[in-house]
Amino acid sequence: MSFFDKMKQGASDAAKKAQQTVEITKLKTQISLKEREIEKSCTYIGEAVFRSYANGDWKQAGKDIEGYCLHITGLRRDISVLEVKMKEIKNEKVCSCGKVVALDVRFCPTCGNPFEDERYFDEV
Ligand SMILES: [Zn+2]
Structure with missing residues (x-):
């Protein structure tokens, strides 16, 4: 650049x-x-x-x-x-456990809950 x-x-x-x-x-x-x-x-x-x-x-x-x-x-x-x-x-979302994480995170670091929003997984 x-x-x-x-x-x-x-x-x-x-x-x-x-x-x-x-x-x-x-x-x-x-x-x-x-x-x-x-x-x-x-x-x-x-x-x-x-x-x-x-x-x-x-x-x-x-x-x-x-x-x-x-x-x-x-x-x-x-x-x-x-x-x-x-x-x-x-650029944040909230897990059902209350933990705030970045929008592109797939699993909650606190409770391990997988996020279901597919929008952010396209590039993987
Ligand atoms: Zn959680």
Whole structure:
């Protein structure tokens, strides 16, 4: 590779890195918005519980609470999708045991779990 090619390569790596940082920041913002919404829903659940206690009527609270719980479940699902995207941008993936490894790793170094994603095995 010539000097100029190396310089160009370096510049495009830097651009790629900057782009990654932007993407990761965006995802982090989305995640924290959703986390805040989960907190809010938890507050509403608490209020619904107290209202029912104060009124001696749990029927309406049951419905309200279920609605908020479903909402939280959806938000948590969204967050885990965003977290996977973030890992992909960072060239990482997570084993079912919780270990974070590089995207092209075939077996988990901690638990030995084989990763099934075939996309990365083409060159082998
Ligand atoms: Zn593992």
